Amino acid sequence: MTYHLILFAVLLIFIMASVMLQNLLYSAIMLALGSVTVSLIMFTFSAPWAGVFELSVCAALLPVLVIGTIKLIDAGGRQDLDEGNEDNCGSLGFNIQPVENRIKFRILPLVVSLIAVLGWIFFIPFFEALSKYPYMNSLNRDLGKIIWAGRSQDLIAQITILTAIAMAMKSILHFSGGKNKESKE
């Protein structure tokens, strides 16, 4: 029970770190570590399949993609931009954000603690009342039957959304004679 709360604490730290870090690369890595802690939490909730999925997809696939894109943008940095926009945001995140909004990120822990205190006063009674009406499900069918029998519509939905993302990426990344061929991975 106790390491359940520890895990949540670790998760909070990772997420705050990823938000506060100015360097995009480090924040992406922090996020990956965050999703690892999420999958660990899932294991504590005895939801193994979800944990595995989370670990393999969110902790592995997504950071790769994100870091790849960041590198892509950094590599193809378009110093040649002639508009002379005031903050030269071609290169890596160092000066992607102008100075002034650093403060907004630095006060994040302060804000989070404020929200925590407020939450303790307001959210807890709210959730207490909410938790008084659980719908206790009697039969606990195994995952395979649920997905195939109960959630069969979702499968068709997933097919549609996959085709959708495929078509979308094809058309988004179709730069008519773009300078460098898109390669995300």
Place this chain on the structure above:
Amino acid sequence: MNILLIPIFLPLFTAIFILLVSEKTKYLKEVAAIMASFISFLSALTIFLSSNIIAYSLPWAGYSFDFTLKADVLGKLALLFATGVSFLAAFYAAGFMKKRTDSAKWFFFNLLFTGSFSSGAVLSDNLLTMLFFWEGLVIFLYTFLVFAKGGRNSGAIAMKAFIINAVANLCFLIGITITGFIAGSMNMTEIHAGKLAVSGWAFAAYLLLLIGIVSKIEGMPFHTWMTDAGADGANSTFLAYVPGALDKILGIYMLVRVSIYLYVLNGVVQALIMTLGVVVLLFAAMMALAQKNYKKLLAYIAVSQSGYALLGVGTMNATGIAGGLFYALNNAIYLFALFLTAGSVESQSETSNMAKLGGLWKRMPATTLVFIIAALSISSVPPFNGFFSKEILQRGILEAGYPMFFAAVELGSIITLIALLKLGHSVYFAKETETSLRCKESGMFMIIPMFIAAILCLFFGFGAKIPVEHFLEPVLSYLALEHARTIAGFQMGNLLLISVAGIIVSIISHVVGYGITGKPYKATDYLLYAPVLSKIYRMAEHKVFDPYEQIMKSSVWPLGQFFSKLDSLTDYLTFTLPSFVSNSLSKMSQKFHRGSYVLYMTITIIGFLVYMAYVFSFGGIK
């Protein structure tokens, strides 16, 4: 198809037909008008001769507002005279309009519509139907005057006439609604069953109705438009037809209908009507003396004649009422004739100023003869019908016990005679002027109706046998007014002596006036400059007594100011204000949509928080 509908709807449809016909067709308009009015006259004749009471009713719009017609004795008499007069007028107009500049098409349209509406008013049994026709007449009065294109300000006079009559009709309307309300039904026969005593509300209603009737007869306060029209050179056929004859017939019909058939008058009202009659009688006659214009003089005489009818009905006894009724009918005839003579003189000499005219009897013998007969009968010289109606009236007045009114009637006829002597002498028998040289006898179309009217004057005279038996007796018996002695007949007696004495006095005064001034049209001037009279005349010239002018002068300017302010306010409210508001609001929204993503995201999140707070604040979990 009930015969009652013919006099109403036949002229109506022919009028519309004439309107559609183009102006240039030669005789089509005249022929159609004459035929329509002749057929309606024949149907009126058949209705009059048929003994039983013909009725026709058509449920119009429910709520006791149905279109019922009923030709009872009084109605039949009035219908006969009305359609007869309109037929004669149409006949005369056929010739008269040839020379006029204003459009004949519109004249015949108005004439036929007025004829149909008047027969409708006379026949209708339901008060509201009668009101509808009564009000319609005012409209065509206006169109008559507007299309007359007489003098410069015919439009202003038309408006004046319309406003005066409209206001009076408004009172008439209110009076009718009150009577209908009190009596509980709009149907005259039902009201007649339970006659209304004139007290409290009924008194107010009767007064209002009286105002309407007096304005229709062109009584004292409401006469100014007619005299102005006369002076302004309005179409004399119109003057002959509407104010001269038709209004007198409708007026007396309605006066008798209201004061005897619907209401039971008491002493106070009786005295009121009689004094009004006398005042109208004397004042208008006095004014007639001062006129230098042929038609204006006749107009004032017409106004004074209406006084006699009021006087007659006011006496409330059989002979008085018979006298009043007979007087009105005679009026219709000889005033119609006089105005027709004025029309023919004017059409020949293009002027109706007495100074310019003279010695027309050599060139226009027929018109002169008709003038002589009509003038003598109007000033009640014995052999003609005027004398007998005056005699019956005076006998009624004496029966009612008002000797001074008797004297007033006598004085009125003397003054009328003096005025007409002046007119006749200066226009027909004085020396010839250069304008009268180019006059020649007017066409055949105009002569025939004049002669018919003159012959009628003769027929109704000589003891007045025919009119009394056929017209007055049935009406009196219908109205259940018992009368002791026979009315008609040539009775010797002091009345005859007095009237003969009156005639002699008027002849003497004419000779004296002519002697003093040497000019026939100035014969009455010696009377005008008498100490008291001259001030009254001067005031009358400045329209002091004309209520319409006074009201107009005082109220027009402030009203104009008020309405222009109101207009600018509505402009502001409906146009400038909404466009200003919407522009400023949408400018505000444009400022909000700055396109910055951060702003939009904050708005979304704030919206979410507010929504959550709202939904979960009270009804929520807590």
Place this chain on the structure above:
Amino acid sequence: MMTSLLAYLLIPLSSAVIIQFLKKNDKLADIVSNVSLFAGLLNISYLIFNPQNVRFSFASIADNGFSLIMVLAIYLIAFCVSLFSSGFIPRTKNKHNFYSLLLTGVAAMCGVVISLDFFTLYIYAEALAIVSLAMICYEDNERGAEGAVKYFFLTLPGSVFILTGISILLFTAGTFNFLNLQSIANSGPMSTANMVAVAFLCIGFLIKAGIVPFHTWLIDAYQGAYSPVSAFLGGIATKVSGAYAIIKIVMIFKLFESTAGRISEALMLLGAITIIWGAIAAIRQKNFKRMLAFSSISQTGYIVLASGLGTPLAVLGAIFHLFNQATFKGTLFLNSASIEKSAGTTNMHKLANLENSMPWTTWTSIIALLAAAGLPPLSGFWSKLVIVLALWEEGAKGYAFLSLFFMLVTFAHFAIIQKKIFFGKKAADGEKSREMPVFMLLPVVLLSMIIILAGIFFPHVYSFLMQAVTRNML
């Protein structure tokens, strides 16, 4: 999942994939896309208007009437957009990408309309979001990119709120199926916990529908989008993912009962504000498309206001207004696209006197504008009338007056626009505008015909909808 209607989902999906392989010639891509959509349209319209159905005045509707009419609207607008864009998009652009996106979008929308489960509905809505995202930035210009970015990132919180709503629903009701939920809702006063879940769902779908505080993305997306895409979006996409879901929620949970009172009040309030904001903001707009976007917000406001009320008549009005809204906005956006193409600009100040150079476009957009404003014989009037009547019966007199007043404001505003753009005196840009080829006029004429017919045959439409509503909200 209504398996009988599943076909409407799978066929466009498969044709979308097929088109990708027709890389070589665009003509074939045109044909495949138009034919598949037209076949779908014919099929669904036969299903609804088949003789024995009409004779019994739609007594025996196979499936849920509401989703039938929605599928009809989807196929109608999609077919019109694809027909229009087959003439509009030049050869150079990768046309088959556009068609496959369009067809996937149609599949996603049919999924949303057919699904009987909140979570499935959410997945399809997410798919639709991604497809419309890609279509917005179809043109490689800055406007498209900005529109797409705003569309994606601003509707994101919406989808996250829907997910939280779904998780709470799992906690309190244990199921997502509409029918089970309906039985739970009917079985007794809604437990306040369910209401929390419903509140989250409502806020999520409100954001997706573009109600006032959350409407900013919609304006920029419509203006920035590639012109035929804004017709697709404005016509049907946002309506399906936003307004349809709200109506569905209202039909399932009896929102107007005491416990859930706050939510229905919130919905009505937001709807009313949207009507006001949309109508007023549209007045000073210079860009024709942006003005249309604002007025479409105002119309969605009507739908949300009516569904907030919750009575069967109000829901009927909302559904009919949704269908009408699709036809009006489809016509207007397609016309704006053709005006942009032929007159070169959608800046209203520069456009004038289009009537004599582009008569067809002018008259169809006039019909659509008048219908949108609510001119009696046309369909828009009937739906708004039903909504106002429903508001009146339920005693929400203030809202009724408000909606009536703003009907007037929009009418005045559209009248001014029509006069300015279509009938004003000659303007420079109006000169060289010439009428569109037949292909691009056919859809617009078809849509305006439907506007007129729906207006005239309103009794049939009314009986059909009443059948659909009463069967669902028993």
Place this chain on the structure above:
Amino acid sequence: MITLFSVDWYLISIIFFIGLYCMLVSRNMFKQLLGLQIMSKACVLAIILCGAATNNVNLSQAIAITMILMEVIAVLAGLGLILKAWKITGCPDLVKLSKLKG
């Protein structure tokens, strides 16, 4: 005594809020995407928590798996968008993108 359940919900709401805050303040699209990912992680945790609390774990796992898939697809779309915006405007900064206004 505060049940385990309400504490977990409380923590999830905090994570949720961090994600919202990140989207609120950041100007860079990557950070927006970061916020998105954080919020969807919070949702996945919420669904698992509800499943665990109501003895309905397997159903919640099925939903969670689809949610993770959706999250990946959303991030992918986001990345595509960032690339497009970067290709056109030259930098993934959101403030630049404010041409559509009025």
